Amino acid sequence: MKANGLLSASQSVLMAVVSRVMGIVDVPLRYLQRKAGQNGMAAFFLAPNMAIFAVFVLVPFVINFVYSLTGGSAIFLSERSFVGAEQYREIFACGNYLDPNTCKQDVFWIAAGNTAAFVVLQVSLMIVAALITALILNREIIGRGFWRAVFFFPVLLSPVVTGLIWRWIFQRQGVLNAVMQGLGLEPHDWLTERNSAFFASIGVSIWAHVGFYTLILLAGLQAIPKDLYEAAQMDGTSRSRVFWRITLPLLMPNLIVVLVLALIRAVQIFDEAFVLTHGGPGTSTMYLVQYIYETGFASELRNPGLAAAASILMGAVLVVLTLVQMAASRRSEKKGAR
């Protein structure tokens, strides 16, 4: 009772402050509305967001595009020479796009190929893993809260920490080889063998992010009405049929969200993979963002123009993926409305 009284008192103070503030801003806002009209007011309220978008997204994008039309290694635009589409021509100068060795910028195409393979494998395995995990965590299992926390915990880790932990596990003298030797098995060079390094980068990425997507699917599973399952049970429907006919269709909107988010994130893969493998062995785990970073910042003679052109091309891929997401969401919404 006392607590309620205190709460009311603090609420009253709060309300008094709010009403005082509203009283102060009311006059100029009314004046503005009279002058600008209803549409003008909408623009006025949207302006802060648009300004943030312009400063942090639009302007950098335009600057990046301008960089992609310039050459040399200088950082400041004023010191760079205009070369037109030369950087794009450099990237697309290929004898055969399926054979990077015939391309002038061979490493770009190797990185693009690696990224494509990574996206296909990582996203499909991630969705399956997230779905299975969500289905298990949705059941009445012992310590359900604990297991949910366990699966979500890696999401909270910094990608650098994730990469380092797994590097210590996979390296030649790492934990995994020690365990294998303990079991009488031959140790394996996980990070110096092409395929195992590639799959290690996929596995680590799934481990790091699966918790986030599991959470989205779990929310979807919990939103499915229970009476549908009860009706199916009364009809004697098999478990697999329930999954394919009830769970999966009703989970589809969440699965589409997961698919698109995972796709976009997979295309942008960099931090944990870079710490884990440094792009090696050779260039077998060099992905597009690492290529952009190395070309623009880390190589002995930097080429910011080429890096900018590569990032514009990668941005174009992301735009396509976003459009796919929007189309898929709309389709899903329409289906739901019907």
Added chain:
Amino acid sequence: MKSISILAAAGIALLSSTAAFAGDVRIMWYSDGVEGQVFKDLIAKFQKDNPDIKVTVDEVAYSTIKEQLPVQLAAGNGPDIARVTNLKSLSQYWLDLTPYLKDAEFWKKNYGDQLDWMRPDGSNIIPGFMTQITLTGGFINKTLFDQAGVAVPGEKATWDEWVAASAKVAKSQQVPYAFAIDRSGHRITGPAISYGANYIGKDGMPAPLDDAAKKYLTQLIKWNADGVSDKDVWVSASGTTYKPAADDFINAQVVMYYAGSWQIPNFMTKIGTNFDWVAIGSPCGPAACTGMPGGAGLVAMKDTKNPKDVAKVMDFLASTPIAKEFAERTLFLPSNKEVVAGGLDFKTDNKFAKEALNTFVKATTTTAPEALKLPGWKWSDTYYGALVSRVGQAMAGEMTADEAFKRIDSDIAEKVKAAK
């Protein structure tokens, strides 16, 4: 009021991170071993005598110096002073300290031999001084040789003989790898010159890879494919990433390690008496038995807001007693001529470290003229970068050695073209 204070504090913090106040000197420093602590002790001495100048030492990883400092400098956001190894390729960013120094003649007399390593071509500025002179060379785990009963190859032994002997030891003692060399273009250049390589064309521009360089690189790729050399170092990275093999040597995972004199204090601290480690200088090739000279220099930045204070700090650090203390405590070979002439009393009782220092001093006499030219050559880093990235790909089996050689030549040509 409180929020205003917080905002003000945040503003001040932001300003202090991006701009120097009068009397502030910011130094970016990396360490191979114990020199960071020694350097901070010396700076503390300076601070005691110069309380009006606030010196901040930012200790960073070597990769930060290699990868991030160039970008910071290009953007005009660098520190006031930095310890750098790619001295020539970034020389356009260095400050000419001459008008600010107490005695520029002292600098020319004592540090003059290496000033061209850090000056733009044709310039006579004094941008800084070498904190140490280094020479690349090999180390062996002598205990493993003794346990295997394999004789240590003699003074004029070739690369093939050293690697063969190390392979015997590795096999006998079940050590994963016989030999390791840092993932660095600078490191593989000494052996390449021993095979007869020359990177500099007659016009002073980068020459295409010659047969001698190709012969050595082919051998290096083969050692990797045969499992003789440490795959973890070269194969498990891409591009121009620098990767040392020091930890593998310290952990007795390789028998022979080719690095350089800067590793002596590191080994002294980390290996201690765990095993006998011996410096062997540079194995011979058909043309020479050379290592690569080099080192790290402390240079002042053109963009500094406090050139007078920076020069005061530099004068202090370059002075003979301070340079002597730094060399004696870090076990680095000094570049100050007065220090060298006066003799050094390296602060160590570790017999391996003392013997190793003597071996490297002796090895300086066999340094090939081609190797001596490279630290002051503008295109060294371009050459090294192309070597590392393409040889790494060849070692990973992504291309043949011949394809890698073609790519090295075209990469260098492209970078030369882009720099024009």
